[in-house]
Structure formats: C-alpha cells, structure tokens
Amino acid sequence: MSSTLLTDRVRVFLNQFRHRLWVKPLIVCLLSIMAALIAKLADGTGLAQITPEISLDSIEVLLSIMASSMLVIATFSVGSMVSAYASAATTATPRSFVLVVADDASQNALSTFVGAFIFSIVALTAVKNSYFQTAGLFILFLLTALIFSVVIFTFVRWVDSIARLGRMGTTIEKVEIATAASLKRRKHAPTLCGVSVSSEASGRAVHAVNVGYVQYINIAALQNWAEKHKMRVVIAALPGTFAAQNRPLAYIRADSGDLTELDNTPVLAAFQIGDVRLFDDDPRFGLVVLSEIAGRALSPAVNDPGTAICIIGTLIRLFTLWDEPLTDNDRQAPEYNRIEVPEICPHDMCDDAFTAIARDGAGIVEVAVRLQKALSSLASSHDKNIRAAAEYHSELALKRAKNALDVAEDYKAVQAAAQQISQ
Numbered sequence: 001m002s003s004t005l006l007t008d009r010v011r012v013f014l015n016q017f018r019h020r021l022w023v024k025p026l027i028v029c030l031l032s033i034m035a036a037l038i039a040k041l042a043d044g045t046g047l048a049q050i051t052p053e054i055s056l057d058s059i060e061v062l063l064s065i066m067a068s069s070m071l072v073i074a075t076f077s078v079g080s081m082v083s084a085y086a087s088a089a090t091t092a093t094p095r096s097f098v099l100v101v102a103d104d105a106s107q108n109a110l111s112t113f114v115g116a117f118i119f120s121i122v123a124l125t126a127v128k129n130s131y132f133q134t135a136g137l138f139i140l141f142l143l144t145a146l147i148f149s150v151v152i153f154t155f156v157r158w159v160d161s162i163a164r165l166g167r168m169g170t171t172i173e174k175v176e177i178a179t180a181a182s183l184k185r186r187k188h189a190p191t192l193c194g195v196s197v198s199s200e201a202s203g204r205a206v207h208a209v210n211v212g213y214v215q216y217i218n219i220a221a222l223q224n225w226a227e228k229h230k231m232r233v234v235i236a237a238l239p240g241t242f243a244a245q246n247r248p249l250a251y252i253r254a255d256s257g258d259l260t261e262l263d264n265t266p267v268l269a270a271f272q273i274g275d276v277r278l279f280d281d282d283p284r285f286g287l288v289v290l291s292e293i294a295g296r297a298l299s300p301a302v303n304d305p306g307t308a309i310c311i312i313g314t315l316i317r318l319f320t321l322w323d324e325p326l327t328d329n330d331r332q333a334p335e336y337n338r339i340e341v342p343e344i345c346p347h348d349m350c351d352d353a354f355t356a357i358a359r360d361g362a363g364i365v366e367v368a369v370r371l372q373k374a375l376s377s378l379a380s381s382h383d384k385n386i387r388a389a390a391e392y393h394s395e396l397a398l399k400r401a402k403n404a405l406d407v408a409e410d411y412k413a414v415q416a417a418a419q420q421i422s423q
Helices: 002-018 023-044 056-091 094-101 104-128 134-162 168-188 219-229 265-269 283-297 305-323 346-360 365-378 384-404 408-418
Strands: 204-207 212-217 231-235 248-254 271-274
Touching (some): 023 104, 023 134, 056 094, 056 104, 056 134, 094 168, 094 283, 104 134, 168 283, 168 305, 219 265, 265 271, 283 346, 305 365, 346 384, 365 384, 365 408
Antiparallel strands (some): 204 248, 212 271, 231 248
C-alpha cells in the first residue's frame, strides 16, 4: 500500500510541476553554474601536465559570443512559445492550454538557452578574474564546446517543434495522448484501488468547504483514517466533479457506535479541490475538451467540419481503448477495502463526447453521417453499457439531423448510416 501511495503522490507532484515554465529553466540554471565552476577541480590534479594550453582570448571570445546570443535566442523562444499558446487557446479551446504549456520540447529548448546564457556569464566572470589555471581552462573549453553543440542541436530540433506547437492537429494529438493515459489508469483501477460501491450512499455526508472541481482523491489517506476509526467511506464525488457546499464529497459510516463526535477534517483534506479540471485523474475531461474543439470547429465563424470529423475518429480510438479487455497483470487488485468508489458510467462518457458534436453538426450532412458510423462502431462494443449509450446517442443525433437538414436526400443518407446499428 505504501509503495502505491508513494508512486501516486510522486505522479501528481511531478505533473503539477510540468505545467510550470520556470521549473526546468531553474534546474538547468543551477546545473550551469555548477558546470562553470566544477572545471576548477581539474586544477588540483596532474591533468595540467598532459593537457594542451588554451588561450584565454579564445575562451573569452567563445563565452562572449554565447552570452550575447543566448539571451536573444531565449527571448525569441519565449515570444514564439507565447504565440503558440495563444494560437492553441483561440483555435482549439482554452482548456487545452495546460497541455501545450507542458510541451517537453519547448521547455527543454528554453531551459537550454537560458542555461547556456547563465553558464557563459558565470564562466566569463571566472575567467576574467583568473579563477582557472591551465587544466581548469582546458576543461572549461571542452564544456563550452559541448554546450555549443547542445545549443545548436536543440535549436534545430526546437524550430521543427515550434512550427507545429499550437496548431490544431498538434493540440488534438496532445489532448488524445493525455486522455488515453488517464483512461488507461482508470481502466486498470476502475475503483481507484478501492472496492465497488455495495449499496446506495448512506451515512454522514461530508460536504466541500471550497467551491471548485475535485482534482485528486488521496484514497490511501482515507483508508488509513477509516482503519483507525473503524469507518467505511463511500466516495460521492470522483475527480472532475464540481464541488460546492451542497454537494457531498463522501459518506462515512461507522462499523459500530455514534458519529456525533467524529472529526471528519481528514476526509475533507483527502480531496484536492481546484479552480479547473485536470487531465491526470479525470478521463471525462479529455472527452469534454475534444468535444469542445469539435464544437468550435463547427461554429459558423470557423466552419471547419473536417476537424470535427477528425475529432470523431479520435473519440472512437479512445472508446476502443476503454473497451479493450484487460489481462490479469494489467488489472490492479483492490487495496483499500474500507473505501467504496463508484466506477465511471459509460453513458456519461458518451454524453461528454458526442452531445455537442451531434447538436452543432446536425445540419452538416458529412458530420452527421460520420457520427452515425462512429456510433455504429461503438454499438458493437463488448460492454453492454457502451452499446446502449451508442444506440441512444444515435437515435438522438438522428432526431437532431431530421430537424436541421433541409434536403431530403441528406437526411436519408444520415438515416441509412443510423440503420447500420440495428443490423
């Protein structure tokens, strides 16, 4: 249990820092300062007897060029990244911004440029003040040449990446990857390593103090508290649920005795509530974001049905991933026997994914037909709940198409696609 708790906490901690642009540059800056000063260690060895003598002027010229150019490139990279972020927020959806910010290639490039600038400043100051001797200067020259090579390679690679960052296709891909990862985690642990809900929620309701979205639930902490007080906890708000003072987060029941004097503050503390939804533990949020992108593409101002059709294909891939059977090695056994957790309802997942597309694309025949074909694919799922949800949304989309399509032949095409579900 302790290893699972530690792994889960580390994952949440690292994911939170991935969305901060200052973390990687700060780490690289500290490493750069260490690299610039560590060359001094070579002066205390016999390396000076076998290394060639490096001219101070040559090192100063290299470091001066690096110092003057890296700050310009770093400023340019920040401007390009900001433009890409703005493009992603306006062309796709603002909810995808957090994934674009977490782009590793851009963060690594910015960190490299800023780190090279700090290295050159620190090393140049040390050289000007005769901090290094012969061996130290040689090591510093090698480090400078190495950093130059890394900067050139990073810049060439980053130019290719920044050309795609913020574009519609790249944003959709990032949302799909994040949603697929969240779906896999929930698929392997549908009850978050707790046990299934045995009956209707009852007991003392624990309400949220803050208003926001449930981002993460520390199931292990709830288990420890429940074992200590001989309680059972029924989760009523999964990650992604909007929490308010009238919405119970959980219900607690005692094995025996009265709950009057019980302090439920640790139960509240186990629920991380924030202003926005996160992709990590909320698979439905990824489906909502993809649906929003499709809805914006179908708006009269954008009029891009091709993007909506692309989103439909993406959604089918995600539902297919969710429907794949699990092996015994993939399925995580329940570890927290005092915590009851409801599973995600496939009907809710289909509502998140297809409602907006069916509504906004009802008057576009190619989108309506593709949606019916996609729902027909889901109707052959192994999961009876997904099949029922697909059939329901197919009927609903057909009704919307009937009211929105003016040409009889267009509606017949949609109707023919819908009839494949019943065959």
